[in-house]
Amino acid sequence: MNSTFESDKDNLRYAEYVLGLLDADARAAVAHEVETSPEAAAAVALWQRHFTPLAMEVTDVAPPAHVWAGIRRRLAFDAAPPSPAAARTGSSIWDSLGLWRWIGVGATAVAACLLVITVTRPLAPPTAAHASVLMVSTIAGDNGVAGWTATMDIDRSELLVVPASPANVATDRNTQLWLIPAGGAPISVGVFPPGDPKRFHLDKDLLDRLGPTAALAVSLEPVGGSPTGQPTGPVIAKGAIRAA
Amino acid sequence: MPATSPAERDELNRLLLRTADADQRAFEELYRRTSSRLFGVCVRLMGDRDEAEEVLQEAFVTVWKRARSFDAKLSSALTWLVTVARNKAIDRLRQRPDLRPVEVDWETLVDEGPGPAHGAESDEDYRNLQACLAELEIQQRRSIREAFFGGATYNELAERAKVPLGTMKSWIRRGLLQLRACLNP
Numbered sequence: 001m002n003s004t005f006e007s008d009k010d011n012l013r014y015a016e017y018v019l020g021l022l023d024a025d026a027r028a029a030v031a032h033e034v035e036t037s038p039e040a041a042a043a044v045a046l047w048q049r050h051f052t053p054l055a056m057e058v059t060d061v062a063p064p065a066h067v068w069a070g071i072r073r074r075l076a077f078d079a080a081p082p083s084p085a086a087a088r089t090g091s092s093i094w095d096s097l098g099l100w101r102w103i104g105v106g107a108t109a110v111a112a113c114l115l116v117i118t119v120t121r122p123l124a125p126p127t128a129a130h131a132s133v134l135m136v137s138t139i140a141g142d143n144g145v146a147g148w149t150a151t152m153d154i155d156r157s158e159l160l161v162v163p164a165s166p167a168n169v170a171t172d173r174n175t176q177l178w179l180i181p182a183g184g185a186p187i188s189v190g191v192f193p194p195g196d197p198k199r200f201h202l203d204k205d206l207l208d209r210l211g212p213t214a215a216l217a218v219s220l221e222p223v224g225g226s227p228t229g230q231p232t233g234p235v236i237a238k239g240a241i242r243a244a
Numbered sequence: 245m246p247a248t249s250p251a252e253r254d255e256l257n258r259l260l261l262r263t264a265d266a267d268q269r270a271f272e273e274l275y276r277r278t279s280s281r282l283f284g285v286c287v288r289l290m291g292d293r294d295e296a297e298e299v300l301q302e303a304f305v306t307v308w309k310r311a312r313s314f315d316a317k318l319s320s321a322l323t324w325l326v327t328v329a330r331n332k333a334i335d336r337l338r339q340r341p342d343l344r345p346v347e348v349d350w351e352t353l354v355d356e357g358p359g360p361a362h363g364a365e366s367d368e369d370y371r372n373l374q375a376c377l378a379e380l381e382i383q384q385r386r387s388i389r390e391a392f393f394g395g396a397t398y399n400e401l402a403e404r405a406k407v408p409l410g411t412m413k414s415w416i417r418r419g420l421l422q423l424r425a426c427l428n429p
Contacts, residue, residue, distance in 0.1 A: 008421070015420045019388065020289075020334040020395040027338060045318040050427050052323040053370035054392050055330075058288050060280040067283075067297050068275060071304045077268060182280065212276040243272050 011043055018047040062182050065211035069133040069154045072243060078133060134244035137216045139237045141167065147194075147237040150177070150216055151244065157207055159189060159200045166194040167236050169220065176221045178231060179206055180238075182213035189216075191225040214241050252277075256321040264311035271308055278322065279304075282329040289333040289395045295343060299336055303329040334395045376426035384419030387412060 016022050017030040033040035072078060133154040139161075140146045146164040153160075161177060169175055175194045178186035187206060192198035202210070219226070220233035256277065262270030282303060286296035306328055314324050337343060377385050387401055396404070402412040 011424070012417055012420055015424070016416075019391040019416075020330065020337075021391050021398055021401075021416070023397055024335075024338040027335070042318065045315075046428075048327050049319055049323055049369065050373055050423070051392055052319075052326050053367060053373055054389070055281070055285050055326045056367065056370055058281075058284045058393070061284040061287050062280045063283040063297060063300055067300055068279070070297075070301045071275070071308075074301065074305050075308055212272055213279065243268070 010040075014040065014043045015047045018044060018051055062184075062213055063211075064208040065214070066154065066208065068211045068243070072133055077243070135210060135212075135241050136244045137239040137241045138164075139216050139218055139239040141237045146239075147218065150239070152202070152210055152241070154207065154210065157202045157204075159202055160197060161192055161200070162197045163195050169194045172223060173220045173233070174223050174225060175218050175236075176225050176231070178217045178219060179209060180215045180217055181209040184209070186217065186231055188226065188229065191221070210241060212240070212242055215239060216241060253320050253322065256325075257316055260307075260311055260314050260321040260324065261316070263308065264314060271311075274307070274321075274325075275304060278325055281322075282325060285326060285329055286333050288393055289330065289337070290343065292343065295336065296333075299333045300329065302336075303332045306332065330395070337395050338397075372427060376423050379426060380419050380422060381415075384415045384422070387415045388419050388423070391416065 013022070013026070013030060017027060022030065030040070030044070034044050035041075135152040135154070137150045137152075138146045139148045139150060147166050148161050148163055150159055150161045152158070159177075166175075174191045176191045177189040177200070179189055180186045187209065189202070189206065190198075190200050192200075215238055217231070217235050217238040219231035219235045221231070222233075226232045256274065259270045259274040259277070263274055279300065283296060283300050286299045286303070287293060290296040290299060303325075307325060310328075314321065319327070377388070380388070383405075387405065390396065390401060390404070394400075398409060398412055398416070401416075402409045405412060407415075
């Protein structure tokens with residue numbers, strides 16, 4: 001058993017490790033002890049429990065969206081498992097039937113949309129190096145019915161919004177899509193026809209704010225879109241953004 | 245970073261345990277709920293947003309791979325996550341001494357106390373720590389806080405405070421012994 005002096009010295013070293021005072025070699029030595037000695041692990045954990053609440057004083061900072069995309073890429077989340085449809089055709093995720101089923105669009109709508117997409121946009125050949133980083137959102141009304149689904153392809157800087165059961169919109173109103181960053185003001189993605197698929201190019205400002213902390217919303221606006229740059233009409237549907 | 249409610253703490257624990265079972269949805273939800281807090285800690289430590297982004301990515305990759313080593317008996321999920329992020333940040337600071345130093349004027353370092361904005365009154369661990377820190381001499385408290393937030397070595401702290409290395413070590417070590425006695429009565 002250690003003398004009190006020795007165990008004090010060890011215990012101080014663990015506190016110094018937790019604070020971040022040790023140089024690289026001494027840090028590595030303590031990290032090794034934590035792996036191999038339950039006593040060291042418990043002592044380090046106790047200091048961590050003591051000091052970590054200090055982190056409450058640090059102001060939260062929302063990370064940009066590409067951080068999450070990078071994490072998914074490093075963990076190869078998108079590489080496996082490939083959907084059978086994508087594997088068969090070797091084509092982009094935009095026409096992966098599995099994805100559309102998964103995000104809950106009715107089969108008829110899928111067929112109609114896929115036709116439109118396939119006809120209107122010759123797909124670029126897929127890159128074998130890595131799968132695209134995709135995010136999806138089901139944009140639903142207060143009644144829970146999905147009005148639209150949106151798929152965001154970070155690598156291509158694109159957002160595709162597709163009608164599921166869109167609300168009826170008076171002819172003197174336009175539907176406008178908004179990105180709402182966590183704790184931030186809405187940013188306009190653009191005006192879109194409520195009953196047809198629409199593809200948006202996303203500039204860097206929007207891309208940086210995409211991610212699982214952001215949401216999408218659809219508001220009713222005058223023809224041509226909100227005159228103020230912020231939603232002026234009622235929000236008729238909204239949805240969280242999540243990884244596909 | 246605001247204090248967490250007991251319900252939120254339980255939810256984060258649950259999400260981290262599910263992440264340990266390779267549940268991607270749980271992992272994503274965990275990221276959604278904690279990334280802003282962890283990124284704030286990384287930005288503060290690294291003093292550079294690009295570096296902080298890199299550290300946050302490394303941290304969450306580690307969270308996914310090592311979530312099984314989380315032991316709910318030893319710490320809360322949030323403590324574990326902050327620890328992973330701080331360890332990544334400090335390791336990187338040690339590898340890249342050129343990233344330092346964020347120039348700090350020692351004498352003007354704010355001797356912060358708990359503010360109402362921290363929601364600290366709801367967090368017992370934080371309250372205890374503040375009470376014990378308040379009993380230290382100002383130089384001890386300032387050194388320990390700066391070590392925690394800035395990830396600096398003894399040498400760097402001594403330079404910043406313009407005191408001999410031995411003096412800095414003595415401030416911090418005496419402070420730590422006093423804290424330990426106060427926190428583990």
